Amino acid sequence: MEKKIYFDHSATTPVDKEVLEEMLPYFTEKFGNANSMHMFGQEGAYAVDTARRKIASLLGVAVNEIYFTSGGTEGDNWALKGSAEAFKDRGNKIIISSIEHAAMISTAKQLEKEGFEVVYLPVTDKGLVKEEYLEKVIDNKTILVSVMLANNEIGTIQPIKNLAKIAHEHGALFHTDAVQAMGSIPVNIKDLDVDMLTFSAHKFYGPKGIGVLYIRNGVKPEKLIAGGHQERTMRGGTTNVPSVIGMAKALEIAIRDMDKNYQYVKSLRDEFVRLVESKIPYIVYNGDREKRLPQNANFSFEFIEGESILLRLDLAGIACSSGSACSSGSLEPSHVLLATGLPIEKAHGSIRFSFGKHNTMDEVIYAADKLTEIVSVLRQMSPLFKEIKGETKNV
Amino acid sequence: MYNDRVVKEFSNPQNVGEMPDANAVGTVGNATCGDIMKIYMKINENDIIEDVSFQTFGCAAAIATSSVATSMIKGKTVNEALKLTNKQVIDELGGLPPQKLHCSVLAEEAIKAAINDYLTNYKNSKK
Numbered sequence: 001m002e003k004k005i006y007f008d009h010s011a012t013t014p015v016d017k018e019v020l021e022e023m024l025p026y027f028t029e030k031f032g033n034a035n036s037m038h039m040f041g042q043e044g045a046y047a048v049d050t051a052r053r054k055i056a057s058l059l060g061v062a063v064n065e066i067y068f069t070s071g072g073t074e075g076d077n078w079a080l081k082g083s084a085e086a087f088k089d090r091g092n093k094i095i096i097s098s099i100e101h102a103a104m105i106s107t108a109k110q111l112e113k114e115g116f117e118v119v120y121l122p123v124t125d126k127g128l129v130k131e132e133y134l135e136k137v138i139d140n141k142t143i144l145v146s147v148m149l150a151n152n153e154i155g156t157i158q159p160i161k162n163l164a165k166i167a168h169e170h171g172a173l174f175h176t177d178a179v180q181a182m183g184s185i186p187v188n189i190k191d192l193d194v195d196m197l198t199f200s201a202h203k204f205y206g207p208k209g210i211g212v213l214y215i216r217n218g219v220k221p222e223k224l225i226a227g228g229h230q231e232r233t234m235r236g237g238t239t240n241v242p243s244v245i246g247m248a249k250a251l252e253i254a255i256r257d258m259d260k261n262y263q264y265v266k267s268l269r270d271e272f273v274r275l276v277e278s279k280i281p282y283i284v285y286n287g288d289r290e291k292r293l294p295q296n297a298n299f300s301f302e303f304i305e306g307e308s309i310l311l312r313l314d315l316a317g318i319a320c321s322s323g324s325a326c327s328s329g330s331l332e333p334s335h336v337l338l339a340t341g342l343p344i345e346k347a348h349g350s351i352r353f354s355f356g357k358h359n360t361m362d363e364v365i366y367a368a369d370k371l372t373e374i375v376s377v378l379r380q381m382s383p384l385f386k387e388i389k390g391e392t393k394n395v
Numbered sequence: 396m397y398n399d400r401v402v403k404e405f406s407n408p409q410n411v412g413e414m415p416d417a418n419a420v421g422t423v424g425n426a427t428c429g430d431i432m433k434i435y436m437k438i439n440e441n442d443i444i445e446d447v448s449f450q451t452f453g454c455a456a457a458i459a460t461s462s463v464a465t466s467m468i469k470g471k472t473v474n475e476a477l478k479l480t481n482k483q484v485i486d487e488l489g490g491l492p493p494q495k496l497h498c499s500v501l502a503e504e505a506i507k508a509a510i511n512d513y514l515t516n517y518k519n520s521k522k
Binding site: 311333345386 | 397402405406408411412413422426427429430431432433450451452453454455457458
C-alpha cells in the first residue's frame with residue numbers, strides 16, 4: 001500500500017510529540033503514586049496539581065471544578081447517573097437529545113430501567129436541537145438536561161448557552177458532552193453557563209484513557225466510582241499521572257494553536273466537500289453547513305452501503321468511519337442520521353470523514369478521486385442504481 | 396474483521412452485472428435492512444446454469460458471498476444449485492464474522508428465488 005491517509009480524527013488523534021515528551025518521565029523515574037506522602041508521591045502530586053491548575057486556567061474555571069476521569073464515557077456516565085442519584089428527590093425526569101453519543105444514550109436507558117423518565121429531544125434535519133423543543137418538555141420535576149456541544153457523526157454545534165438558560169429557568173441542571181468540540185472550537189465554560197461538561201484528551205492529540213468532568217462549584221452529583229481520596233474524594237482510583245500531564249499539555253497546544261488549526265482543518269474539509277459534491281451525484285451532505293465542527297464531513301451515498309465504501313477506501317489507504325449498521329454489527333443504521341429524518345436506506349450508505357492538523361491538501365485531492373472511483377464501482381454493482389436512474393423508482 | 400479470502404473476493408468480485416438475456420432472476424432482501432441481492436441466470440434446456448451474474452447492495456460480506464455463491468453454481472444443474480447451502484458458501488470463504496452470517500443466507504435464498512423464477516415463469520410456461 002503506497003499511501004496511508006488518516007481521515008478519522010473524530011475517532012481519535014495521534015499524541016503530539018511535545019505531549020509525549022512531557023509524559024514520558026512520569027512512567028519511569030517519576031513513577032510515584034500521587035497519593036503517597038513520600039517524595040516519590042509528592043513529585044507526582046505536584047505535577048498533577050500543576051496540570052490541574054493549567055487546565056483550569058486554560059478553561060477559565062476554578063481549579064476545584066476540574067475532576068479527572070478515564071475519558072468521555074466516564075464523564076457522561078458520571079454526570080447523568082450522579083445527577084439522577086443526587087437529585088431524585090426533586091423529580092424523575094431527565095432530558096437528553098436524541099443524537100447523543102452512546103455513552104449518554106446507553107446510560108439514559110439504564111436510568112429508564114430504574115424508573116427515571118427520559119425524554120429524547122428531537123432535532124431538525126440539520127441535527128439541531130431547537131430551544132422550543134426543550135421548552136415544550138421541561139418542567140419543574142426535571143433533574144437534568146444534557147445536550148452535546150457538537151455531534152460526533154455530523155458535527156452539528158448546538159446552541160448550548162440558550163439551552164442551559166432554559167434548563168436553569170426551570171431549576172434543572174445542565175450538562176454538555178464537549179468531547180468532539182474541545183480543542184477544535186472555542187469552548188467558554190463560564191459563558192455557556194453549564195453545570196457540568198465532559199471532555200476527553202485523545203480527541204485533541206492527547207493520550208487515550210484520560211478526560212475531565214467539569215463540575216461547577218456548588219453542584220454535587222453522587223460519585224460514580226467509589227474508592228480512595230483521589231479527586232477530593234469524588235472519584236476513586238490511582239491518578240493516571242502521565243496521562244493527566246499529557247492532557248494538560250495537549251489542551252495547552254490545542255488552545256494556543258486553535259485559530260491556525262481551525263482555519264487549516266476547515267480549509268481541507270471545505271475543499272473535500274466541494275470536490276465530492278462536484279464529482280459524485282446522488283449524495284446527501286448530512287448536518288448543518290454553518291453550525292458545524294471544522295473537521296467533520298458526513299455524506300450519504302445513495303444506492304450503496306457504507307461498509308463497502310469504508311472497506312474499499314481502507315484498501316486504497318484511506319481511513320474513515322461509517323455510521324452504517326453493517327460495520328457496527330447492529331441492524332439499525334446511525335441513530336443520529338435517522339433522528340435527522342434521513343431515510344433508513346440512505347442512512348445505510350453514510351460515511352464520516354474527519355480531518356486533522358497533519359492532513360494535507362494532496363491527501364484531500366487523492367481521497368476525493370479515490371472515493372469517486374469507489375462509489376462508481378459499487379454503484380455499478382448495485383441493483384438499485386440502474387433501476388432508479390431509469391423509469392422505476394422502487395425495487 | 397474479515398479474512399483475506401473475503402477481502403480478496405470483495406475487492407475483485409466475479410460475475411458482477413446485469414444479464415439482459417437471463418431466463419432466471421431472483422431478488423431478495425430490501426434496502427431498509429441494508430442488503431439486496433439480485434441474481435441472474437441463463438439456464439439451458441438441460442437445466443444447466445450456463446451463466447450467472449449478480450448485483451448486490453450491501454456490505455463487503457454480502458458482495459463477497461454473492462461472488463463466491465455465483466461462482467459455485469456456474470455450470471451446475473438446477474438441482475445441484477438448489478442444494479447449495481449457506482454453510483458451503485461460508486466454508487468456501489473460510490468463515491465470516493458472526494454478525495455477517497445472514498449475508499450467506501441471502502445468497503442461498505437469492506439462488507433459490509432465481510431458480511424458482513425460472514421454473515414458474517420460464518420453463519413451465521413454455522410447456
